Amino acid sequence: GQSLEQPSEVTAVEGAIVQINCTYQTSGFYGLSWYQQHDGGAPTFLSYNALDGLEETGRFSSFLSRSDSYGYLLLQELQMKDSASYFCAVSSGNTPLVFGKGTRLSVIA
Amino acid sequence: NAGVMQNPRHLVRRRGQEARLRCSPMKGHSHVYWYRQLPEEGLKFMVYLQKENIIDESGMPKERFSAEFPKEGPSILRIQQVVRGDSAAYFCATLPGTSGHNTGELFFGEGSRLTVL
Numbered sequence: 546g547q548s549l550e551q552p553s554e555v556t557a558v559e560g561a562i563v564q565i566n567c568t569y570q571t572s573g574f575y576g577l578s579w580y581q582q583h584d585g586g587a588p589t590f591l592s593y594n595a596l597d598g599l600e601e602t603g604r605f606s607s608f609l610s611r612s613d614s615y616g617y618l619l620l621q622e623l624q625m626k627d628s629a630s631y632f633c634a635v636s637s638g639n640t641p642l643v644f645g646k647g648t649r650l651s652v653i654a
Numbered sequence: 655n656a657g658v659m660q661n662p663r664h665l666v667r668r669r670g671q672e673a674r675l676r677c678s679p680m681k682g683h684s685h686v687y688w689y690r691q692l693p694e695e696g697l698k699f700m701v702y703l704q705k706e707n708i709i710d711e712s713g714m715p716k717e718r719f720s721a722e723f724p725k726e727g728p729s730i731l732r733i734q735q736v737v738r739g740d741s742a743a744y745f746c747a748t749l750p751g752t753s754g755h756n757t758g759e760l761f762f763g764e765g766s767r768l769t770v771l
Contacts, residue, residue: 578758587658587745587765588697593758632696636758641687641710646696 547571549645551633556651557623565618565648567633575636577609577616582647583629591618593636620650628652656680658748659728660763668771673733675766677746685749686729687760688721690742697745703729736770743767 549569557563567577576595580588594600594609594616606619620627630647637643659678667673679686684705689697702710703723714721718736723729733740744767747760 576758587762588747588760589762590759595758634758641699641702641713642758642760643699644689644697649694 547635547637547643549633549635549643551631551645551648553646554649554651556653559623559625559652559654561623562619562621563623563650565620565631565633565650567616567618567645569614569616569633569635569645571614571635571637571643573637573640574611574614577607578634578636578642579605579607579618580632580634580644581629582632588632591631623652625652625654658683658746658761658763660746660766662766663764664767664769666769666771667736669737670735673736673740673768675731675733675744675746675768676728677731677748677763678728679746679748680750680761683748683750683761686723687747687749688729688731689745689747691745691765692742700731700744733768736768738770741768741770 551567578593579591581591582588592607594607599608604621609616630649632644632647634642634644661676686703688700691697699713701714701721706725718734720732743765745765746763
């Protein structure tokens with residue numbers, strides 16, 4: 546089976562940096578994805594890591610350590626519009642993506 | 655190039671009625687996934703279809719739920735004799751036919767929110 550753990554809630558100040566962690570257990574692993582979902586909206590893809598290390602895309606970065614079964618999403622220069630839920634998801638090849646329960650990020654002034 | 659289209663966006667049913675949720679993939683996409691999301695919960699996989707074939711239905715409840723993706727037309731998730739516990743957001747996600755599943759990127763629709771009274 547597959548399972549993912551991520552914090553349920555995180556609060557951070559506008560302009561700050563926040564890190565959302567994700568640990569996973571899976572039989573077979575291809576990569577770790579991150580998705581953003583605003584209330585009432587569709588999940589939207591942010592990043593995918595198949596190899597160890599840091600991937601940077603603008604203000605967002607994602608990290609993976611395959612040996613530790615661990616990854617994180619790093620959001621810099623937080624903006625109010627970043628308030629949303631963030632989901633990590635495990636890809637195991639031709640099986641459907643398995644999602645964590647999500648981390649609700651609240652950005653405060 | 656329209657994205658993944660789902661309808662209806664909101665659906666209200668009374669217990670015992672049927673719900674039909676439709677998903678039209680992006681152009682060129684022939685892989686369809688249905689996920690269910692309960693309030694404050696993650697996305698739970700239900701079923702994976704390609705044109706005219708169910709590939710993986712391991713997440714589908716054994717009764718009352720069915721899905722299809724005909725040669726022509728949208729994919730349909732059908733819930734018969736709905737109960738209050740079926741109230742949730744149902745998301746469709748699609749992939750291109752020629753793309754592998756190894757990029758971790760699914761293209762989601764806006765979802766259909768089912769409320770059972």
